[in-house]
Amino acid sequence: MEFDVVIVGAGPAGLSAACRLKQLSQEAGKELSVCVVEKGSEVGAHILSGAIIEPKSLNELFPDWQQLGAPLNCSVSEDRLLMLRDQQKSMRLPDFAIPKPMHNQGNYIASLGQLCRWLGEQAEALGVEIFPGFAASEVLYHQDGAVKGIATGDMGLDKAGKPKDSYMPGMELHAKYTLFSEGCRGHLGKELLERFELSKEADAQHYGLGLKELWEVPPEQHQPGLVVHGFGWPLDNEAGGGFFLYHGDNNQVVVGLIVDLNYANPHLSPYEEFQRFKTHPDIASHLQGGKRLSYGARAIAKGGFNALPDMGFPGGLLIGCDAGTLNVAKIKGTHTSMKSGMLAAESVFKAIDDGRTDSLTDFGVRFQQSWLYDELKRTRNFAPALHKLGPLLGGSFNYVEQNWLKGKSGVVLRDKLADHDRLKPASMCKERQYPRPDGVLSFDRNASVFLSNTNHEEDQPCHLQLKDAAIPMRTNLPIFGEPAQRYCPAGVYEVVDNEQGDKQLQINAQNCLHCKTCDIKDPSQNIRWVVPEGGGGPNYPNM
Secondary structure (H helix, E strand, O other): OEEEEEEEOOOHHHHHHHHHHHHHHHHHOOOOOEEEEEOOOOOOOOOOOOOEEOOHHHHHHOOOOOOOOOOOOEEOOEEEEEEEOOOOOEEEOOHHHOOHHHOOOOOEEOOHHHHHHHHHHHHHHOOOEEEEOOOEEEEEEOOOOOEEEEEEOOEEEOOOOOEEEEEEOOOEEEEEEEEEOOOOOOHHHHHHHHHOOOOOOOOOOOEEEEEEEEEEOOHHHOOOOEEEEEEEOOOOOOOOEEEEEEEOOOOEEEEEEEEEOOOOOOOOOHHHHHHHHOOOHHHHHHHOOOEEEEEEEEEEEOOOHHHOOOOEEOOEEEOHHHOOOOEOOOOEOHHHHHHHHHHHHHHHHHHHHOOOOOOOOHHHHHHHOOHHHHHHHHOOOHHHHHHHHHHHHHHHHHHHHHHHOOOOOOOOOOOOOOHHHHOOOHHHOOOOOOOOOOOOOOOOHHHHHHHOOOEOOOOOOOOEEEOOOOHHHHHHHHHHOOOHHHHOOOOOEEEEEOOOOOEEEEEOHHHOOOOOHHHHHOOOOOEEEOOOOOOOEOOOOOO
């Protein structure tokens, strides 16, 4: 199938790019065919974010978004910043101590999944073709090496890769330009970064694992618009990160923990830290008496400006979290992803309108002249400061740089060591003991995965591929205690005894939440995440 533009991923970046392309084509009175492929069963099915939405990009894309019914109904009414000192004590930081980028006046507590569904409706109304349930599995190239488009995966294959009765071959989608907006650690984006050496001048990308639950709480303890951010317990000097708790509309509260994936102790379990975190009195008071509605997890790219790759290559662009445009200082990536998609659309439309087939070299100019570039550059030191100096010294540095120096200190903190290289041998680290779940505030993995509505066809090729099947037991287990058992937030990886009584790594791929943590954190970089059949994975209703 031939299109002018193919977009991979129906997230905020991809949908914003699609909408802007059609707006520009209509303004110019020219036909432009735009296609979006989405591996989730529907638009929004795989979308997970906090989320506080800064409407800056939405104001530009659809100035009348309120009249159009965009699902942003709960404006932020109060900001709080807490430091949890231990499992009982905490300290609220005064408002003046909150770094300016973390202030949320004028922002909205919302479901990013619902916003993406709404953006999908706007895109279709503009004439965009959206194909949910189709996973882009392969990048296609012209003979000269330029990107030609993508191929969707075959469906109806058994575990051995042989066709079943339900077999349906994949499709090739060819385009003048292809935009990749798969989200953090997109598997095609990863290929493109390596093939075109897009990150050769950048710092190593850094990641966090975000774990989130949605709760319905009694009306008397619901405080619509309340935003709570914080750091500290249960994380310590062995692991950085922070938490969020937002009171949205309809008596709902979202609570989450972000664990930086640069932690060193292989005994650490981000999932167990999240469950333990909710038992702190300052957090439990918001949830007690409530009902947990949903659970999910997703890696986020948090390297910031210094880790940004070149986004352009012959035949296309990386946009949104596929490129790493999240603003770590704001803990927000929706408005930045949307803006990157809109800039990409303007660059692509100009090229097609001019009859060019170049590498979209003007995208870099548009990006550098935009508020997106300025915003990310001003916060370039935020994540490296926390990585290098810790939450207190790093937080103090960020307060001075952001509040006093307006992000223009002239200092550039670099952080070139990749997250997977930071793990220490298990024998050098203290084991971490976690309490049993109480079934009230804390829960086991299986109960949580059930709430994510995750489902994969069992008889299909495993989408979690080991480059060397011997490495987990030969290297990862004796040296690192096979950390995949603990860093996976869905219990996908287990060390079990086989029929001969030997240890082996069992992969329960049906449980996979598509968070990408295994692809990021495996110390041997032996796990390769590829797409399963389209439609597989979580089905988040409003995360």
